[in-house]
Structures are given as C-alpha cells and as structure tokens.
Amino acid sequence: MFPLRINNVSKIFKNSKGQEFKAVDGISLNIEPGKIYGLLGPNGAGKSTLINMISGLLLPNQGGIELFGLDVVKDSNKTKQLIGVVPQEIVVEMAFTVEEVLYYFSGMYGVPRHERKARIKAVLEDLDLADKMHERARNLSGGMKRRLMVAKAILHRPKLLILDEPTAGVDVSLRQRIWALIRRLNAEGTTILFTTHYLEEAEQLCEYIALVDHGHLIKSGKLKDIQQEFSKNSIHFELFDRTAAPLTGVSEVGVEYEYPITSDLATDMAKLTSHYNHNLKSIRSEAASLEHIFLKLTNSGLSS
Numbered sequence: 001m002f003p004l005r006i007n008n009v010s011k012i013f014k015n016s017k018g019q020e021f022k023a024v025d026g027i028s029l030n031i032e033p034g035k036i037y038g039l040l041g042p043n044g045a046g047k048s049t050l051i052n053m054i055s056g057l058l059l060p061n062q063g064g065i066e067l068f069g070l071d072v073v074k075d076s077n078k079t080k081q082l083i084g085v086v087p088q089e090i091v092v093e094m095a096f097t098v099e100e101v102l103y104y105f106s107g108m109y110g111v112p113r114h115e116r117k118a119r120i121k122a123v124l125e126d127l128d129l130a131d132k133m134h135e136r137a138r139n140l141s142g143g144m145k146r147r148l149m150v151a152k153a154i155l156h157r158p159k160l161l162i163l164d165e166p167t168a169g170v171d172v173s174l175r176q177r178i179w180a181l182i183r184r185l186n187a188e189g190t191t192i193l194f195t196t197h198y199l200e201e202a203e204q205l206c207e208y209i210a211l212v213d214h215g216h217l218i219k220s221g222k223l224k225d226i227q228q229e230f231s232k233n234s235i236h237f238e239l240f241d242r243t244a245a246p247l248t249g250v251s252e253v254g255v256e257y258e259y260p261i262t263s264d265l266a267t268d269m270a271k272l273t274s275h276y277n278h279n280l281k282s283i284r285s286e287a288a289s290l291e292h293i294f295l296k297l298t299n300s301g302l303s304s
C-alpha cells in the first residue's frame with residue numbers, strides 16, 4: 001500500500017486582484033513506503049499548498065489524496081494520526097512549557113498515557129532539547145522552536161513524516177542534525193517526504209524526487225535515473241602536454257578539454273585514453289546536477 005497517493009489534485013486561490021489562479025495544477029504522485037522523497041521547486045511553486053492539502057489544512061478544489069489507503073478529507077480524523085507534519089512556519093504554543101506542549105500532542109495523537117513521559121524524554125534527548133523540557137516555548141531560540149516542532153511531529157512515531165522546508169534559514173549544525181534525524185528515522189522504516197528549494201540538499205538526501213514549478217509536476221522518479229537521463233554527455237579531462245595533436249571532436253574549455261560522448265561512456269573513455277595515453281593528467285565525467293536538470297526542464301534557474 002502506498003503511504004501517499006495524490007491523484008490529479010488542484011488548488012485554486014484568488015490573487016490580490018481577485019483573479020483566480022491555480023497554485024497546484026493537476027498533480028498526481030505516488031509515494032512508496034520506506035523511501036526519502038524530495039518535493040522540489042522554487043519559492044511559490046506550490047509545495048506548501050500541496051503539503052497543506054495532504055495534512056488536511058486545505059481542501060483541494062479537484063482530485064483526491066489518500067494516506068495509507070484512507071481519504072484525507074473523508075477520513076481526516078484517522079489520516080491525521082498516521083502522519084507527522086512539520087510545517088514551514090514556526091507554530092509553537094508559546095505560553096506552555098516544552099513538556100506540556102509535547103504531553104498535549106502525545107495525547108492528541110493517541111500515545112498511550114503510560115508511555116507519554118518516556119516518549120517525550122527520548123524525543124527531547126534525540127533533538128538535544130532535554131535541558132529545555134521545563135522552559136516555556138516562547139523562551140526558546142528559533143532553532144529550538146523548530147526542533148520542538150519536529151518533536152511534536154514524531155512523538156507518535158508516524159509511518160510517514162512530512163517536513164516542509166525543514167532547513168530553510170537554519171544554521172549549519174541544526175541542518176546537519178535534521179539531516180541525521182531524517183536519515184535515522186528513514187533507516188528505522190519511516191517514509192519521508194520533505195520540501196526544499198535547496199537542490200544540493202535534495203541531491204544528498206533523497207532517493208526519489210518530484211520537481212514542481214508553477215503548480216505543475218514537471219518530473220518525478222528516482223534521482224539516479226533522472227540524473228542519468230539528463231547526464232551532461234561529455235567527458236572532461238586535462239593534459240600534461242597541451243601541444244599534443246587533438247583527438248577529433250575535442251574542444252578546449254579553459255584549462256580543461258571536453259569530449260562529447262557519442263556512443264557510451266566506456267567506449268569514449270577508451271578512445272580518449274588510447275589517443276592521449278600517459279599525457280592524460282585527469283579525467284572526469286559528472287552526473288548532471290539537479291540545478292542543471294531543473295534549468296533544462298524549465299529554462300529558468302532556482303537559486304536566482
């Protein structure tokens with residue numbers, strides 16, 4: 001059973017002039033159990049809108065969403081307990097202590113009463129917040145508030161954890177901690193879906209990606225397969241002796257040379273090595289970066 005099935009979902013908003021526009025436009029996507037998925041796209045692409053429909057905060061105008069076979073609108077009480085969601089905006093119950101907040105949420109998500117204290121302690125230790133247990137949420141730093149939100153989302157050990165821009169605006173050490181937590185929860189069997197507009201981050205974390213732009217799903221699948229499909233199709237190399245007779249097809253790119261792959265990587269590598277032999281100083285062939293793939297698909301960059 002798929003942890004998540006998104007079937008032709010659209011969401012229409014009105015803009016400031018009162019005109020309707022589709023923030024999410026006919027997106028379909030299935031998420032397989034036990035994987036890490038990155039939902040990627042520039043700011044405004046529709047990622048949070050989609051996440052908010054999955055978590056039941058927004059109703060789709062069209063299409064349906066199932067979590068573990070249950071409809072998020074019709075069975076919202078049940079589906080909410082099956083997932084953990086860390087929203088993009090920081091929302092914490094400022095007047096309560098960390099422990100009170102977590103006790104309340106563990107009750108709401110059906111953690112048995114006798115397990116709650118131990119579970120809270122374990123999660124707080126995990127997130128390095130144990131010494132803040134009796135601190136009021138309002139007195140936490142931004143990074144600690146974000147960790148508290150993560151704690152709220154994982155207390156009930158959801159089988160699917162959704163994180164919306166978990167690393168936007170966080171410092172390097174917190175980002176590393178969040179990555180490590182994502183990897184560990186995934187290794188323990190939790191399916192992960194997270195959004196980010198940092199493509200390099202996705203390259204390091206995800207096995208599967210879904211690229212969205214202007215409300216459309218423009219590409220989805222295994223990261224490795226997509227990288228292969230868009231591979232740069234050339235070999236880069238350096239020479240010791242730059243006066244050597246060039247192989248046909250080779251062009252100079254700065255200090256490097258570039259050789260387009262015409263048949264396949266192994267054959268063309270062999271051609272190069274037999275032509276240049278010991279004159280080869282270095283040789284490399286790179287997988288296409290997600291930035292490059294996104295550019296090809298949309299004719300626009302992400303980090304601009």
Ligand SMILES: Nc1ncnc2c1ncn2[C@@H]1O[C@H](COP(=O)(O)OP(=O)(O)O)[C@@H](O)[C@H]1O
Nearest residue numbers: 013014023041042043044045046047048049050
């Ligand atoms: N409640 C809302 N009302 C009107 N427009 C909205 C609302 N929420 C989001 N939008 C618009 O929908 C588009 C997608 O936003 P969002 O899903 O937040 O994008 P992302 O998370 O990918 O950055 C944006 O143009 C945004 O301004």
Ligand SMILES: [Mg+2]
Nearest residue numbers: 047048088165
């Ligand atoms: Mg967003």
